[in-house]
Amino acid sequence: MTIHTFPTFHLYQPHLKNQAFQDDSSKGRQWVHRKRETVVTPLLTADCTSSNRLVRRSNNPTAVASTTVQLESASNVVRKFYDGINRRDLASVEDLIALNCVYEDLVFPRPFVGRKAILDFFKQFVGSISIDLQFAIDDISEEDASAVGVTWHLDWKGKPFPFSRGCSFYRLDVFNGQRQIIYGRDCVEPAIKPGDTALVAIRGVTWLLQKFPFLADRF
Template sequence: MSLLHTNCFLNSPHPLPFKPRKHHHHLLSFSPYFLSPPPPPPISTTFPKTTYLPFKPSASLQPVSFVDHNTSPPLISATDVVRNFYGGVNRHDLSSVAPLIADDCVYEDLVFLRPFVGRKSILEFFGKFTDYVSTSLQFVIDAISEEDSSAVGVTWHLEWNGRPFPFSKGCSFYQLRVVNGIRQIIYARDSVEPAVKPGESALIAIRGVTWLLQKFPKLAERL
């Protein structure tokens, strides 16, 4: 076809439909440019190995404290143990006093000839005390030491319905130790104001006793 014929054909208002030859159809059918797109490659299920960096806590993070509710309660001070001791006696609540006394505690009340040894014996003594007196009679602490965790000194007096009771001043000493996680009294001594006040007669009596000991030294062995 000449160039003139080609131009006439393209510029014709009614171009004839294009009919490819058989060999053109063959090329269109088998040409790789007209085939369906190849299937996508299979997705790999193998993941790359992950590398974990060591964790470095920030300086702003605060450690979390662990609370064990099965542990023993925190220790109270020796002063509070002694205060609770007097409070339980004032209320006649010996059940609250018992845990404050060690099993092998020794309690010396200088009014008696012999000390009370052991928790049971001490509680029996205070049981008799609470049976004899009313709750209207109360121990009142005048001063108490607070510096030592194993020894406490106390000065006290008795009051009846808020008024001082006669001949009731005293001072006490308590020694404490921690037993099974609980601070307890292991030794106590009470010195109570005497009802009879000999005054200077006490000095005369002491001088007479010392003279006898100097005169008869063997008497000292019986003290």
């Protein structure tokens, strides 16, 4: 009797991209299926982070590239604000102020509300003082992406102007990809310094409120 031995063929299937051919002496040659890994990428991401980046991804599922828009730092926006005032260039200041911004200068009884009212105030301010009178920043906070504190004084031809020291606080937010001031408060050094008299006045007002609490409603 004649025994015919036929060769064994292992078919290669190119469409099985996640399979691998493995030789195991105990089991013979076989196809081993590897697990597929699925990576889910969001189609649209827009995120303003503390690192001042606005990241946008395409809503096209086949797109693999993303666009990163670098936002200007909050402290730099405030620096530009002071620079525009010093140059009397209110046009450059306009886009730094949000439309619904509220600006408090504690010298005035009421805050200025809205971009137009604030620009009108600064137009009156720069129109009433000499170009030689300039804001000089003494210190400014750099770390926060939405809040900035500033200490400053006024210089007259490069020399400190008397009774002109002040401090300001600004809060910022992002509108249409641009960081803008939405709130500001200025506190300026008084020309008359009451000293210990201020403490006496505070104690007197506190005593009145303790005796007549209803007076607090009139503040």
